[in-house]
Amino acid sequence: xxxxxxxxxxxxxxxxxxxxxxxxxxxxxxxxxxxxxxxxxxxxxxxxxxxxxxxxxxxxxxxxxxxxxxxxxxxxxxxxxxxxxxxxxxxxxxxxxxxxxxxxxxxxxxxxxxxxxxxxxxxxxxxxxxxxxxxxxxxxxxxxxxxxxxxxxxxxxxxxxxxxxxxxxxxxxxxxxxxxxxxxxxxxxxxxxxxxxxxxxxxxxxxxxxxxxxxxxxxxxxxxxxxxxxxxxxxxxxxxxxxxxxxxxxxxxxxxxxxxxxxxxxxxxxxxxxxxxxxxxx
Numbered sequence: 334x335x336x337x338x339x340x341x342x343x344x345x346x347x348x349x350x351x352x353x354x355x356x357x358x359x360x361x362x363x364x365x366x367x368x369x370x371x372x373x374x375x376x377x378x379x380x381x382x383x384x385x386x387x388x389x390x391x392x393x394x395x396x397x398x399x400x401x402x403x404x405x406x407x408x409x410x411x412x413x414x415x416x417x418x419x420x421x422x423x424x425x426x427x428x429x430x431x432x433x434x435x436x437x438x439x440x441x442x443x444x445x446x447x448x449x450x451x452x453x454x455x456x457x458x459x460x461x462x463x464x465x466x467x468x469x470x471x472x473x474x475x476x477x478x479x480x481x482x483x484x485x486x487x488x489x490x491x492x493x494x495x496x497x498x499x500x501x502x503x504x505x506x507x508x509x510x511x512x513x514x515x516x517x518x519x520x521x522x523x524x525x526x527x528x529x530x531x532x533x534x535x536x537x538x539x540x541x542x543x544x545x546x547x548x549x550x551x552x553x554x555x556x557x558x559x560x561x562x563x564x565x566x567x568x569x570x571x572x573x574x575x576x577x578x579x580x581x582x583x584x585x586x587x588x589x590x591x592x593x594x595x596x597x598x599x600x601x602x603x604x605x606x607x608x609x610x611x612x613x614x615x
Contacts, residue, residue, distance in 0.1 A: 336391035337585070338592060340568045342540050343488040343510030345452060347394050347419060350588055351542060352387050353574035354397030355549075357406070362522075362549035371576065377405050379577075384410035384418075386581040394419040396513070396542070396572050404449050421453040421542070422446045423492050423513070425460055428474060440481060447485035454482045455490040455513060462495050471505050472498065479508035490542075496525055496533040503538045513542045513572075518560035521548035531564055540568040547573065554580075554587055555597060562591040 337348045357380045361367035380402060384395065388410045397403055399422045407418040426442040446454045455461075456478060464473045472491070479489035491502060492513035499512045515523050516530055522545065523530055534541045543565065547557040561571050571588070575581045583599065590597040601614045 334389060335589065337588070338567075339391070340540055340570060342453070342542075342570075343490075345419070345488065347570065348392045349570045349592075350387075350392045350585070351421065351570050351572040352384060352392065352395040353544065353572045354395065354403055356574035356576045357383075357402060358398065358400065362545075374576070375402070377402060377409065380406035381409035381413070382578050383575055383581050385413045386578050387585070388414040388416045388418070390585050391416070392585065393417065394421060396421040396544075397423060399424060399446055399449055399451070419453070420449065420451040421455065422449075422451040423455050423457040425457045428460070428464075428478075439478065443481050443485050443487070447487055451487055453490060453511075454485075454487040455492045455509075455511075458492045458494050458513075461491045461493045461498060465493075465495060465498055465501060467497060467501075470501050472501060472507055475502070475507045475509070483508075490539075494522060494524060496523075496530050499533050499537050499541070509539065511540050511542055512537060513544055515545055516541075516543035516561060516565075517545050517548040517552065517557055519548035519551050519557075521545060521551055534569060535566060540570065541565075542570045542572055544572045546571050554583060555599075558584070558587045559591055562588060 337350055339346050339348050356371060357375050359368040359372035361371060384406050393416050395407055395418060407420060411418050424442045424446060426437060426439040428439060443454060464475060466473055482489040488510050490509045490511040491498060494515050499514060502509055520527050543561060546561045547554060573584055575584055586599060587597050603614060
């Protein structure tokens with residue numbers, strides 16, 4: 334089976350396609366009803382089936398919150414495929430002067446991440462973007478946070494929705510090995526125009542892990558994936574969430590097509606209005 338292309342992040346080989354977890358955990362960015370559907374539908378077996386599909390193509394990196402569902406499903410996919418998973422965790426925690434909501438002190442959270450076997454540990458966007466000081470062009474406390482992460486043999490990075498975070502981290506020499514950054518053709522949740530973020534990513538000193546390539550379902554896979562794979566650098570990555578095994582297979586196949594500069598030859602969805610066009614789908 335064809336192995337997906339990989340890149341290096343902090344000395345670790347990582348697939349350029351990363352398994353997202355919002356569509357496992359119930360964060361649809363659509364509605365409470367959609368969130369409930371996801372939570373009611375997903376269980377360990379469903380999630381492990383999806384992860385196994387990715388793992389079988391060498392796509393063995395998973396990004397998200399440290400939850401029992403995520404940890405258990407990774408373990409099951411590892412057992413099924415014999416491939417070691419790479420967990421990229423994005424925890425929130427309490428820090429002096431700021432409480433990001435229900436959480437624990439940073440050291441306890443990092444201990445839990447390390448115990449679960451995380452390779453990468455990046456403060457979630459709700460932490461990172463609060464610490465960004467545009468006036469002094471620094472990310473407050475980032476180096477002390479990164480030091481705690483490294484003490485536990487994990488690799489630090491930052492998760493952000495602010496494109497300035499990448500530039501400030503580079504300018505200030507922040508101790509991070511990569512950045513999680515919003516990037517999609519729709520501009521969904523992005524704070525400036527897409528072409529500005531494109532330039533930020535291309536000038537970043539470290540590889541970038543992009544998220545929400547389909548704008549949380551607002552873009553068709555063929556559109557969203559065509560955009561990101563044709564505008565990112567060879568060192569950058571795409572994180573994508575899927576709800577079913579078939580969606581995972583579709584994402585993998587389309588990604589291979591775009592990376593290899595092929596026009597996708599996938600079977601199209603049909604409706605009654607496409608009667609004359611139906612010959613194209615044979």
